Amino acid sequence: MSYTVPAQTRIGHVHLKVSDLQRSLDFYCGLLGFELMVKYGEQAAFISAGGYHHHLGLNTWHSKGMPPAPENAAGLYHTAILYPERKDLAAIYKRLAEAGVRFTGFADHGVSEALYLNDPDENGVELYWDRPREQWPVDEEGNLTMYTHRLDLAGLLRELDK
Incomplete structure (x- = not known):
């Protein structure tokens, strides 16, 4: 059976693993201008444009202090x-x-x-x-x-x- 996603469907948000939460907030909020909506200590933050609950999630749950993902690997x-x-x-x-x-x-x-x-x-x-x-x-x-x-x-x- 064939299925087509409804035309009004949107990508709600992206959640990124980051190595340094504050450095990522400086980039996404300080430089790009997103608004900080919620911060969970030094582990996670949710940011948005225009007051939406979040367009981007940033977390260090599995990535704190880690190097970037390899360029030649599957992923985002x-x-x-x-x-x-x-x-x-x-x-x-x-x-x-x-x-x-x-x-x-x-x-x-x-x-x-x-x-x-x-x-x-x-x-x-x-x-x-x-x-x-x-x-x-x-x-x-x-x-x-x-x-x-x-x-x-x-x-x-x-x-x-x-």
């Missing part, structure tokens, strides 16, 4: 954080660039524009915004045709002048 590739508008993506790009953050990549995927970086535990992080659906690239039959092209960073930053 990246956590993708969706910004509501292109201007919001431009603002976080400017903030991170001014803070000297090392980006691992930038991409225009046709459906979205994305910035890539790593958190302090080398977990991949994608910061992106989606273009309106009517602007998504499709072929002659109407099939989605995503791609990876160079992101126009200067054009992205011009959003801040509007």
Whole structure:
């Protein structure tokens, strides 16, 4: 029997194993701007955007003081954080660039524009915004045709002048 997940289904949150809780809070809250919702001592914290109970969980239950997971192993590739508008993506790009953050990549995927970086535990992080659906690239039959092209960073930053 075939089953299709309901269209309104969303990914509720991501829970990351981290080696140093405060260092991760400094990154996700101090740098990216998430809000601390609940902290359980020095072992776990739940953070969000806009007061939701949590979008990200951070814990050291099995990872305190441990090195990053090997790059060439099964596991999380990246956590993708969706910004509501292109201007919001431009603002976080400017903030991170001014803070000297090392980006691992930038991409225009046709459906979205994305910035890539790593958190302090080398977990991949994608910061992106989606273009309106009517602007998504499709072929002659109407099939989605995503791609990876160079992101126009200067054009992205011009959003801040509007």
